[in-house]
Amino acid sequence: MLEIQRIRQEKEAILAGLAKRNIDASQTIEAILETDQNWRSAKTQLDQVAAEMNQLARTIGELFKSGQQAEASALKEKTSVLKTQEAELKVQVNALEESLQALLYTLPNVPNELVVQGREAEDNQNIFEAGTIPQFGFEAQPHWDLAKKYKLIDFELGVKVTGAGFPFYRGKGARLQRALIQFFLDEAIAAGYEEFISPHMVNEASGYGTGQLPDKEGQMYYVKEDDFYLIPTAEVPLTNIYRDVILPDGNFSIKMCGYTPCFRREAGSYGKDVRGLNRLHQFDKVEIVRVEHPDNTAKALDEMLEHVKNLLDKLELPYRILRLCGGDMGFASALTYDFEVYSAAQEKWLEVSSVSRFDTFQANRLKLRFKDDKKTTLCHTLNGSALALPRILASLLENHQTANGIQIPKALQAYTGFSVIE
């Protein structure tokens, strides 16, 4: 959520920024400013009436104390007019506040200066490539065939027990999955992130805190009985640890990581995009989350990019980094880098990580601030996948396949306990 003060002061800059998302926000901004103006004047009136009421109540109290019943009763009658006024103004103020809030919720974050205007994936900027795309002397098999051949994943069984998008991992497939989680966590911990095991369901307030609510209810599984949402990413519980928190000084750098399953309804997805492991309703992910002083955000983002690069290097996978264009960025993000791994048999790039800075956008909703001398200032938040498992698994299988089996990268062998899947 953008700060209202910022909209008042930097209207033009915000409009220019949002244009990079192909959004013409001028009408919304005008509506916001007008509502804000109306709200403020109504609020001022309400405050004045309330002040008068308070003054009267105090006087009445004193009169009663000194036994001047008649005078007190006379004053009491005066209050009835004020009371009606106050009630009316209160309704007005509340209504304006609500519509202001609703309008603010509709505005996405303003893109960083590095972000280019663009509409779709083709407009993203390729800023880095590493690794080599393997050449096979045989016909490479897609991961769903490999998974079946080596009995690593059973999609049909998942359909039977739950539904599409909820696969079973079995045998070495399960072991490989567990190895990856452990590997990712160990790497994150080595990089200074504190590990958390979080709840897998969150309440409504947390959904609002990180921006899943309102509007994206349809993306989350919802437990009606208890009003809980299944988390779509560990970002939600981890970031919400800092909801309604004021850090005591500006000297902080909070680094958290956590493994969780992630639940996504993915309503509207279909076709070959969802084949095999490409898109699941439940998948595993290790997430890294940071809360930073605004001065440190750029550096933190760089560190996170390096961290993910390092993971992919160790897994010996060919990958590239894209800086997302305005139209392809998430709602809350100011700057996002996507990591894509080349999947040798599907012959396409698969997104395996998304690293973003949100600046004050989430912090404003979360009310996450720090004390700076006497002022309280909003913190910055960042997060990134490090990494999401299914597509990593898919590309491991596809890129490291040989005629006789699947080679496990060296860095992983200590975790899997085997070096090849035959």
Added chain:
RNA sequence: GGAGAGGUGUCCGAGUGGUUGAAGGAGCACGCCUGGAAAGUGUGUAUAGGUCUAAAGCUUAUCGAGGGUUCGAAUCCCUCUCUCUCCGCCA
């Protein structure tokens, strides 16, 4: 799930209708005292908003959350929520 007790500021803790944004204490910050420290002593110590060029000042709201009663609510009533104790159930 049933019965009961409770949720007050950074912490402890008082407060059952009238200058209570909130006694008292601890902690913390700054000052005085001291050769230095401790002790002692003084002052300060929430958040969000409105008004204001800004600061100061003035003002509104906030004692788990929301609503209600009242001229006036931390204090009374209702709903929800969380914590604790006992019982029940249970990995």
